[in-house]
Amino acid sequence: MRIDVNSFLGQYPFRRVTGGSPRDLLAAMDRVGIDQALVSNLAAMFWKDPTEGNAVLYQWAGQEPRFRPVPAVHPELPNWESVLLEAQERGAPCVRADPACYGLDPEGSEMRALVAACGSAGIPLLLSVRLEDGRQRHPNDRAPELAPAAVRALIRSTGRIRLIVTHADRDFIEQVHFGSTPSEANRILWDICWIWGPPEDHLALLLQTIGVSRFTFGTGMPLRIPEASVAKLDLADLGPDQRRKVEAENLAAFLA
Numbered sequence: 001m002r003i004d005v006n007s008f009l010g011q012y013p014f015r016r017v018t019g020g021s022p023r024d025l026l027a028a029m030d031r032v033g034i035d036q037a038l039v040s041n042l043a044a045m046f047w048k049d050p051t052e053g054n055a056v057l058y059q060w061a062g063q064e065p066r067f068r069p070v071p072a073v074h075p076e077l078p079n080w081e082s083v084l085l086e087a088q089e090r091g092a093p094c095v096r097a098d099p100a101c102y103g104l105d106p107e108g109s110e111m112r113a114l115v116a117a118c119g120s121a122g123i124p125l126l127l128s129v130r131l132e133d134g135r136q137r138h139p140n141d142r143a144p145e146l147a148p149a150a151v152r153a154l155i156r157s158t159g160r161i162r163l164i165v166t167h168a169d170r171d172f173i174e175q176v177h178f179g180s181t182p183s184e185a186n187r188i189l190w191d192i193c194w195i196w197g198p199p200e201d202h203l204a205l206l207l208q209t210i211g212v213s214r215f216t217f218g219t220g221m222p223l224r225i226p227e228a229s230v231a232k233l234d235l236a237d238l239g240p241d242q243r244r245k246v247e248a249e250n251l252a253a254f255l256a
Helices: 022-032 050-063 080-089 109-121 148-155 170-178 202-209 226-234 240-255
Strands: 003-009 036-041 067-069 125-128 163-166 188-191
Touching (some): 080 109, 109 125, 109 148, 148 170, 226 240
Parallel strands (some): 003 036
């Protein structure tokens, strides 16, 4: 079983990206042996009201059982609590928020309120550090990257929140993990899409120093090619049990 925690449907506003349709995503999943994908609405991340993209996300997931919807919640909008409630009622595995795209302080009162609500509801919150390398970004794409300090502040703001953090590199992960208490660190799950494999071997190092249980499989497609994440695991010298944990079991346990 291989589950992708970090994939997208929809179009990217800053450059032409192929592979954003449900059919294309399924084809990519089949190509690299992904059984299930947690999907976000890529286009809606950049809308004034990103929650308007949740309806089509639920529709896509309703038509394809291999898709699991990750609806967006914007905690500055008046409807955010009802959006979170709908996500629970529809059985969404988690919700996402992108404060930099929304023009919000990642450590501000709005995000803290969302974190508290997610903690009380028992639903994990997904955060992305970035979507693209800064050198590739369009001049109009000015949203800052998420900072390690923001993740540390959110995880310690309530003892009930669980965070899934995608697109983080080794330095980011180490700053958060080693700057957190063990109980805080155990409530964060990291995807592997932005962690370097060989020859730097950042992934192998993190699996050894932080632990296999803190990582899960993610691709970032269609903005990133899924073969890269598969290759990292192929080259990481993991035993069968460890590989199963990263590919599916860690995420399943985290969402339970």
